[in-house]
Amino acid sequence: MTETVTLPKPAIEARPPGVLTRLRYLEPSNLLWLLLVLILLFLVAVPIGKLLVVSFEQQGTGAFTLSNYATAYGRVRYLEALGNSLILGTSSALLAAVFAVPMAWAVSRTDMPGKGLTWAAVMGAFIMPPYLGAVGWILLAGPNSGFINQAWRWVTGAEGALVNVYSFPGLALVIALHSFPLIFIFVKSALDLISSEMEDAANILGAGTMTATRRVTLPLVWPAILGGTIVVFLETIALFGTPAIIGIPARINVVTTQLWQFFEYPVRVEVAAAYAMPLLLITVGIILAQKLLLARKGYVSQTGKGGERRIIRLGVWRWPVFAYCAIVGSMAVVMPVAVLLQSSFAKAWGRGLLAPGNFTFDNYTYLLFRHEMALSSIWNTLWYSATAATAAVLIAVLVAYIVTRKLVPFGSALGFLAMAPFVIPGIVMAIGFYAAYAAPPLALYGTALIIILAFTARFLPIAFANASAAVRSVHPEMEEASRILGGGRLMTVARITAPLIRRSLLGGWLIVFIVASRELSSAVFLVGPRTRTMAVLLYDLSEAGNFEVLSAFGGLLLAITLILVGIGMKLAGRDFMLRRN
Amino acid sequence: MTGVGRRGLLAAAAIIGATPRAGAAELPPHEQELYGAARREGEMTWYAGQLSAEPCEAVGKAFTERYPGVKVNVVRSTSQVAFQRLAQDMRAGIAQCDVLSSTDYSHSSFLKREGRLLAYRPKNADGLLEFVRKAGDPEDHFHVFYIGVHLLARRNDRVSEADAPKSWKALTEARWRDQLAVGHPGYSGAIGAWAVLLRKLYGWDYFKALEKNRPQIGRSSIDPVTTLNAGERSIGVAIPSASTLLSMSRGNPLSLIYPEDGTVVVPSPSCIQKNAPHPNAAKLFMEFATGPEYFRVTRAFFNESLRADVPPPEGSRPLEQVKVIMPTPEEIEKGVPEVKEQWRDTFGI
Amino acid sequence: MPRLTLKGLGKAYGKLKVVDDVDLTLEEGEFVSLLGPSGCGKTTTLRMIAGFVEPTSGSITLNGQVLSAPGAVLPPEKRGMSMIFQSYAIWPNMTVAENVGFGLTLKKLPKEEVRAKVKRILEVVQMAHLADRYPAELSGGQQQRVALARAIVVQPAVLLLDEPLSNLDANLREEMRFEIRRLHDEFRFTTVYVTHDQAEAMATADRIAVMQGGRIEQVDAPHVIYTRPRTRFVAGFIGRTNLIEGRFANGEVGLDGFALRSDQIPGSMPASSQPILLSLRPQGMALHRGRPATGRDGVPLLAATVAQRTYLGESWDYIVHPEASGLKLRVTAPPLQVHEVGESVWLEIDPQQIAVVN
Incomplete structure (x- = not known):
């Protein structure tokens, strides 16, 4: 008789749910998740996987072989290039840190004058395409013709050169001058977060400003310094333009220029893939090492109510510190841009603009009206970058939403995939794209699509970091308040969430757009004759050796970038590029 | 819409908008015939490892002026890079290049051996200097119009x-x-x-x-x-x-x-690709580049004239x-x- | 011998006077609390003592040596003081032991000595077992103890505390209050303690300096501050009180509906007849159901009505309305003494607990 008192079953279990019923409980986010997984696999996993596979394939037959590795590491010259890349990456990264850390400290913590100028210089160095800076520095520091050396000889009467851009230190310096803003951004945001009380606590115990800075402030931002330096190192070893423009006359072969040689006839993607592996391993290794290094210590300073943020008074040191920032700023931006502009208006740049009859607009009119590819490359650049930025931000915001709101199990796998390109050097990614999608069945080589896809994948982490910060800033209760009133999820996202994060997404879009518009390292392997971008055309022009036209094209590139940044500042706030996510 | 598509539209608009040109009517018959077919193709791509950038662009312009409605995509680079791009195209199985001009003889002879070239004898080549004519391929797979x-x-x-x-x-x-x-x-x-x-x-x-x-x-x-x-x-x-x-x-x-x-x-050959996406425009380009108009354009940039009917450039021995x-x-x-x-x-x- | 002296100390930002003419002297080993609402200038005063803020007027001297005066400020690191911050400012990149030993290593003490001192002080604050932890691995209270240990291990000439307990939850706050007092009893550092919490100040300080609008209103021992507030602000800020306007004339203080004999009220009366302000603590009055036998001489007894009541657990809070008076007085009664609203009661006032305020 006991059976009669069993509890009534829940209504849902009472009858087996039909398909329709089940669909009612299925959130559309599950389908979206599946779609995103496929997209991310296509953009990230397949190219890198293909790269790995190809490195073990025999050309033509596809049979398994180790000979690619034997070829790739079988010559002293190839190994030297690898070594050169490591030394170059290390020196540039350290040099960039030397430039960036004092500047970040001065801007964030002290009463140094001219902070606005310093800020502008960092911004300028950040948006200046590195290969353009390299051209500028050739004009400045060519051992015989460079303006610096000419001035040096004129002042001192010396025979020799003061500086020589065609040298290892020259190459490292030019790279550092255009990568230090990354460290600056990291370190400055970290410094901004440290409460003055951290320093006050050291001061009151007997530490002077310098001791407190050395023993408390700098150790606190050490992760930011380390992180920034590592990013510069990784960017440097994957950089193509500057080593090609300066390294060849300086006779310095590095991994990227060597990779380019493997793409000479006959194209040896297999060997290139094998040769690219160290870049990938080094990157992954360093990121892991960094995680281990910073594992235990807490670096986020405990933020209490905190007192007012106290500015360190530099006293008489205000001006020397400013001078330091001014020197770095002028080396990174003012001087190269000045010589580029002067030579872009010159018939013969070495004679100086004031030389009689040397001034001309011809370099610009040639590019704008007589050059077949200049305008189309500008157009290509704009729409590839815009499309890639749109795709990246769209994917990023969907992934970020799913991951942040924990809508599906294993959502974090999506986040991992979206961030993965961060540890893949751009040039490696480009070779992966070439290996995976250039040939049939997809046959994307030479199409705009392959470039757009590569740009999308390459800059996805930037968009993702930006989007997750934006989504996290919207408290879930804002959405819950809408849903409890009957708004569906999609309607809620459209009406509540999207307007709240629109501005920061726009900022992210512009950053991706700008970095994509100047990207050379990956584009140079993927462009076809009709899909050349400004960066690639500029590189081609640099091969033709006409510095005046080259400078004029650089001037156009800079003008376009400046316009974009101007629009960005207007729409997304003054600091949209230097905000750290 | 792709950049090329847009450009194509612009070019088409230019043709429609332009008054019928006298130039086209003056073309010799063999060019006139090719021009008709080339116009339907609308463009051609020239991987140029010869000449420097400026004369290359000038040649492209002069070509379009002579044959309105046919645009030249000038891809000027060093010869090895031009060939590297072509090799990448081949590797990927993509046809993008119509004419390859390089300063490296071996590029053309290699392509010929691989059976990747289209044999075509430009009528205008008859007017080239003899040593230049001889430097070209006897089987007409490549020709020299630049040294x-x-x-x-x-x-x-x-x-x-x-x-x-x-x-x-x-x-x-x-x-x-x-x-x-x-x-x-x-x-x-x-x-x-x-x-x-x-x-x-x-x-x-x-x-x-x-x-x-x-x-x-x-x-x-x-x-x-x-x-x-x-x-x-x-x-x-x-x-x-x-x-x-x-x-x-x-x-x-x-x-x-x-x-x-x-x-x-260094005699520098140029060749039409067998898989050229614009074969008629490519042939027309070969006619143009072996004809006097081409040398009049390049001579202004101090390139050697290889035809008796165009004098050598100023200042050269x-x-x-x-x-x-x-x-x-x-x-x-x-x-x-x-x-x-x-x-x-x-x-x- | 006076140790720390603030004389005419002031700080102005433009026209805004944040600290205005502050005079304060701390004896050797004395614990003084600066108490006041936010924005009263107490933290600025503390940061001037520490040397982080330069005064615009007045001076700070320690044992006769001028530490701060306009245009001449000895930097914080040269003052031999230590400070506990609102955010604790525990350096997250150093272990507990490294944090605590930092000040000692700056003094270039031998490593062994540093280690021994750190060990001893960590035992005092009961943190010895966590010496190798990083701050991120500690609770708020533990971090607070680290901050304490770091500040006292250097045996500062003056110990400064800036609202050190404001980020702790209520229970912990009470515990740390006694801890701070215990440490002071043990080490007897000259201490300045800034807080807005009167209970904290009462529990810890030898003397309390009540600040408002950049000025010190009154400096006295906690019980004096409570029982003998000298200003209307102090009376109102410290505890709860009834402020009543009266008029002094002919040895009597006339209030609304009744009068008190002025000789029963402690403190000095004005020389001539004029309006005065009295502070009557709710604890200074008692309620009776029936008229009590007049015990003490001249203690006023007033018939009153209960107008409002609130039960606070530890006590009842009644608002009563004396007959023939427009006053409403707040009176505290024990939990078991229950009166209904509207009930007639007798109100007994203890004149000894009345203070005359300015």
């Missing part, structure tokens, strides 16, 4: 005529240390041909001796002209006469030196009056890959 004349140049203000090196051999003298500038055989077909010829003359040790003088290495063969203009170096090695003369005309203080051991002449050395296609095809590797081992780059 590189590679020699030495000096900065007048740094090196007097009396002091100047008179030969390739003289460049290994210690007094030219840090004075020389040269291109790279890995990037420039002409430099490859030059290196092959000098290796034949003096052996590879010549380059080892040259390396001791630390020449500044550029990429294209034109790079040293820029280096000279800038005053970075004072002697340009294996520089093309055309670019140098153009530079001189702009007021740069340079002088040509015809080396006693032989001015290097007639080639009959100097000692000329010219590589055979076989020498180049076999030699250039070798010297590229040797070069990289010797110069480290």
Whole structure:
């Protein structure tokens, strides 16, 4: 008789749910998740996987072989290039840190004058395409013709050169001058977060400003310094333009220029893939090492109510510190841009603009009206970058939403995939794209699509970091308040969430757009004759050796970038590029 | 909408908008016939490793002016890079290039052997100088409408005529240390041909001796002209006469030196790809480039005229009056890959 | 011998006077609390003592040596003081032991000595077992103890505390209050303690300086501050009180509806007849259901009505309305003494607990 008192079953279990019923409980986010997984696999996993596979394939037959590795590491010259890349990456990264850390400290913590100028210089160095800076520095520091050396000889009467851009230190310096803003951004945001009380606590115990800075402030931002330096190192070893423009006359072969040689006839993607592996391993290794290094210590300073943020008074040191920032700023931006502009208006740049009859607009009119590819490359650049930025931000915001709101199990796998390109050097990614999608069945080589896809994948982490910060800033209760009133999820996202994060997404879009518009390292392997971008055309022009036209094209590139940044500042706030996510 | 698509539309709009041109009516019949077919294709792509950037663009413009509605995508780069792009295309199984012009003979002969070239004999080629006609393929897979004349140049203000090196051999003298500038055989077909010829003359040790003088290495063969203009170096090695003369005309203080051991002449072939996406436009381009109009355009940029009906450029010595050395296609095809590797081992780059 | 002296100390930002003419002297080993609402200038005063803020007027001297005066400020690191911050400012990149030993290593003490001192002080604050932890691995209270240890291990000439307990939850706050007092009893550092919490100040300080609008209103021992507030602000800020306006004339203080004999009220009366302000603590009055036998001489007894009541657990809070008076007085009664609203009661006032305020 006991059976009669069993509890009534829940209504849902009472009858087996039909398909329709089940669909009612299925959130559309599950389908979206599946779609995103496929997209991310296509953009990230397949190219890198293909790269790995190809490195073990025999050309033509596809049979398994180790000979690619034997070829790739079988010559002293190839190994030297690898070594050169490591030394170059290390020196540039350290040099960039030397430039960036004092500047970040001065801007964030002290009463140094001219902070606005310093800020502008960092911004300028950040948006200046590195290969353009390299051209500028050739004009400045060519051992015989460079303006610096000419001035040096004129002042001192010396025979020799003061500086020589065609040298290892020259190459490292030019790279550092255009990568230090990354460290600056990291370190400055970290410094901004440290409460003055951290320093006050050291001061009151007997530490002077310098001791407190050395023993408390700098150790606190050490992760930011380390992180920034590592990013510069990784960017440097994957950089193509500057080593090609300066390294060849300086006779310095590095991994990227060597990779380019493997793409000479006959194209040896297999060997290139094998040769690219160290870049990938080094990157992954360093990121892991960094995680281990910073594992235990807490670096986020405990933020209490905190007192007012106290500015360190530099006293008489205000001006020397400013001078330091001014020197770095002028080396990174003012001087190269000045010589580029002067030579872009010159018939013969070495004679100086004031030389009689040397001034001309011809370099610009040639590019704008007589050059077949200049305008189309500008157009290509704009729409590839815009499309890639749109795709990246769209994917990023969907992934970020799913991951942040924990809508599906294993959502974090999506986040991992979206961030993965961060540890893949751009040039490696480009070779992966070439290996995976250039040939049939997809046959994307030479199409705009392959470039757009590569740009999308390459800059996805930037968009993702930006989007997750934006989504996290919207408290879930804002959405819950809408849903409890009957708004569906999609309607809620459209009406509540999207307007709240629109501005920061726009900022992210512009950053991706700008970095994509100047990207050379990956584009140079993927462009076809009709899909050349400004960066690639500029590189081609640099091969033709006409510095005046080259400078004029650089001037156009800079003008376009400046316009974009101007629009960005207007729409997304003054600091949209230097905000750290 | 793609960039090309948009450009195509613009071009179409230009044709529709333009008044019927007299030029088209004046074309000789064989060109007129090709023009009709080419116009339907609308464009062609020229991988140009010859000429410098500006004359390349001028040629593209002149072509479209003569044949309205047919646009030339000029992809100007060094010869090796042009061929590298073509090789990448082939590897990917994509047809993008119609005509390849390179300063490296072996590119064309390789492509011919691989059966990747379209045989076509431009009627206008009959008007080319005889030695040029002979440098082309007897089976019409490639033709020569450009020769590189590679020699030495000096900065007048740094090196007097009396002091100047008179030969390739003289460049290994210690007094030219840090004075020389040269291109790279890995990037420039002409430099490859030059290196092959000098290796034949003096052996590879010549380059080892040259390396001791630390020449500044550029990429294209034109790079040293820029280096000279800038005053970075004072002697340009294996520089093309055309670019140098153009530079001189702009007021740069340079002088040509015809080396006693032989001015290097590099006949540079151009070929139509069998898988050319615009075969008729490509053929029309070959007609154009072997005809007088092409040489009138390039002559203004100090390139050699290869037709009797167009005079040689201002300031150049007639080639009959100097000692000329010219590589055979076989020498180049076999030699250039070798010297590229040797070069990289010797110069480290 | 006076140790720390603030004389006419002031800080102005433009026209805004944040600290205005502050005079304060701390004896050797004395614990003084600066108490006041936010914005009263107490933290600025503390940061001037520490040397982080330069005064615009007045001076700070320690043992006769001028530490701060306009245009001449000895930097914080040269003052031999230590400070505990609102955010604790524990350096997250150093272990507990490294944090605590930092000040000692700056003094270039031998490593062994540093280790021994750190060990001893960590035992005092009961943190010895966590010496090798990083701050991120500690609770708020533990971090607070680290901050305490770091500040006292250097044996500062003056110990400064800036609202050190404001980030702790209520229970912990009470515990740390006694801890701070215990440490002070043990080490007897001259201490300045800034807080807005009167209970904290009462529990810890030898003397309390009540600040308002950049000025010190009154400096006295905690019980004096409570029982003898000298100003209307102090009376209102410290505890709860009834402020009543009266008029002094002919040895009597006339209030609304009744009068008190002035000789029963402690403190000095004005020389001539004039209006005065009295502070009557709710604890200074008692309620009776029936009229009590008049015990003490002249203690006023007033018939009153209960107008409002609130039960606070530890006590009842009644608002009563004396007959023939417009006053409403707040009176505290024990939990078991229950009166209904509207009930008639007798109100007994203890004149000894009345203070005359300015």
